[in-house]
Amino acid sequence: MTSPVLVVDDDPIVREALSQTLELEDFPVIATGSFVEAKDHITQTFTGVILSDMRMPGRDGFHLLSYTRDIDAELPVILLTGEGDIPMAVRAMTLGAFGFLEKPCAPTELVAVIARAQKARAMALENRQLKAQLETGDAAARLLYGISAQADALRRKVRSVARIHAETLVSGPPGAGISKVAEVIHLCGTHPEGPFGKHTAADLSPSDLSAAVENAKGGSLFLDDVHLMPMQTQFALLTLLETRDHPRLIFGSAAALEDAVQSGALHADLYYRLEALQVRIPALADRPEDIPVLFRHYVAQAAEQAGVEAPDITPEVISQLMAQDWPGNARALMSAAMRFTLGLPGEESPDSGLGLTEQMAQIERSLLAEALRKHQGRAAAAAETLKLPRKTMYDKLAKYSLKPENFR
Secondary structure, three states, X not given: OOOOEEEEOOOXXXXXXXXXXXXXXXXXXXXXXXXXXXXXXXXXXXXXXXXXXXXXXXXXXXXXXXXXXXXXXXXXXXXXXXXXXXXXXXXXXXXXXXXXXXXXXXXXXXXXXHHHHHHHHHHHHHHHHHHHHHHHOOHXXXXXXXXXXXXXXXXXXXXXXXXXXXXXXXXXXXXXXXXXXXXXXXXXXXXXXXXXXEEEOOOXXXXXXXXXXXXXXXXXXXXXXXXXXXXXXXXXXXXXXXXXXXXXXXXEEOOOHHHHXXXXXXXXXXXXXXXXXXXXXXXXHHOOOHHHXXXXXXXXXHHHHHOOOOOOOOHHHHHHXXXXXXXXXXXXXXXXXXXXXXXXXXXXXXXXXXXHHHHHHHHHHHHHHHHHHHOOOOHHHHHHHOOOXXXXXXXXXXXXXXXXXXXX
């Protein structure tokens, strides 16, 4: 659902006409007849924009504009007048109005101004949110990218687990970014200022473990590939876990630990200790809508590292990316972004095992997602870009479980 338009007009006929015009373009409308009726909706958290008549009994449009600017200077106000008063328009714009329209205005002109105002509002709120995240040190929001429900769930899980000072297992498919999630758990925990030690558990001796624990005191110690830890070290670790004299311990594994227990490679007691508190990273194949987000981030990152200008990422590029299964997950996507940024030829895509119908469906889904992203989740505008009837657009969104609100 797109963000609302707060319509303020004392004339019920005009108010109804404006509301119908906007609703036909998929804009939710909050219709009010006066400033007094509208002011409760004017808050810093209001996600929409304001469309107000200039001439109203009591408090006029200038008063509403001044009040709104005092509440939130980044909340767009578009003013309407039927008088064609140029000095009034100049005054309104000088005072900070986003737009000024003469009644009656053409629906296309009205919708265009509302769309621009909503885009500006969305960007202002997004920048405000990012700034707040930076100030509050929310590493989960800053470092774990994605717009999918799975990405949201991962961030929530990381925040929840981080508050519990207990041994934690981070698992996921190969290349999913297990060590990165482990570090975010550390940064979201109770001692983010402490050291973050990283070691592979393979060939880790009891003395190596002891030294790593000592170096990470006051912070966190991440041991990856826990299923490859020598059994003698596992015994030492189990003894350590019975004490409180150790840093937070975070373990990682891309392997099925149940199989490691069955084969005797992993001690059952250690497995049951780790099983209690887990964070599972979803595969890219399970959240394809995150592929464009991650790819853009990796391209920007690669361009900065290489000191080059980031190339344009066209819908065709996104379609090709989303037509793949990405068994290498984030690591493989990062490599593809680096090659793309440097203009290097790509590697042959692994056989996904999908037939033509399935591959075409993935491409169609990617085009729909890219159009929604381009239009900040406005399904009607995305449908127009793709030259689809509105009903067809909504049917396809339902078919691929794409929610417009996830792209705002």
